Amino acid sequence: EAGVTQFPSHSVIEKGQTVTLRCDPISGHDNLYWYRRVMGKEIKFLLHFVKESKQDESGMPNNRFLAERTGGTYSTLKVQPAELEDSGVYFCASSRAGGSYGYTFGSGTRLTVV
Amino acid sequence: AQSVSQHNHHVILSEAASLELGCNYSYGGTVNLFWYVQYPGQHLQLLLKYFSGDPLVKGIKGFEAEFIKSKFSFNLRKPSVQWSDTAEYFCALRGGSQGNLIFGKGTKLSVKP
Numbered sequence: 059e060a061g062v063t064q065f066p067s068h069s070v071i072e073k074g075q076t077v078t079l080r081c082d083p084i085s086g087h088d089n090l091y092w093y094r095r096v097m098g099k100e101i102k103f104l105l106h107f108v109k110e111s112k113q114d115e116s117g118m119p120n121n122r123f124l125a126e127r128t129g130g131t132y133s134t135l136k137v138q139p140a141e142l143e144d145s146g147v148y149f150c151a152s153s154r155a156g157g158s159y160g161y162t163f164g165s166g167t168r169l170t171v172v
Numbered sequence: 173a174q175s176v177s178q179h180n181h182h183v184i185l186s187e188a189a190s191l192e193l194g195c196n197y198s199y200g201g202t203v204n205l206f207w208y209v210q211y212p213g214q215h216l217q218l219l220l221k222y223f224s225g226d227p228l229v230k231g232i233k234g235f236e237a238e239f240i241k242s243k244f245s246f247n248l249r250k251p252s253v254q255w256s257d258t259a260e261y262f263c264a265l266r267g268g269s270q271g272n273l274i275f276g277k278g279t280k281l282s283v284k285p
Contacts, residue, residue, distance in 0.1 A: 089271060114270075
């Protein structure tokens, strides 16, 4: 099966600009997760979609971050306006329904805000 | 609060040396535990996972991990490392009915040829 696809792989933007990250999960995976790793820190959970619904968005840092999952397929994560501390690697993962499955991760988007 | 601790930030070994990476967690209920690996320039890949049953879990590429409930530990082991094992290793837990993972800070492993 095709893996989880994220793009862009890298993005460099100026503070105050807007960036949209995209994640295409594995087809048929109802669960989609966004994570972020700031340099030197652990990978932190941002939010979880089940199909098109937000199941848990407790990890979203603030209201500058907006995630959507149109029709329960791909997801976008928009940062508007971007701040310097938003720099990091944003990972997406997907899994099947149910609790006994593992997660498949994408390669991540490295976001640099200058 | 749920947390995962990985004791070593950077481990340097010579080829054929044995490896043990420590992972301790804090969670009061049933946990699922995972080890992921990220090779340079690649995505996170699952090495192994523990859900229930035999606490000694075997994964890919000769890795294994042992779940010791009394010690809240899930250490990763490999008897003989290779240069190709150079990567960053992440321990993670999923607690109770949660969907998301909680990660440790990661351990970078450098294997000298």
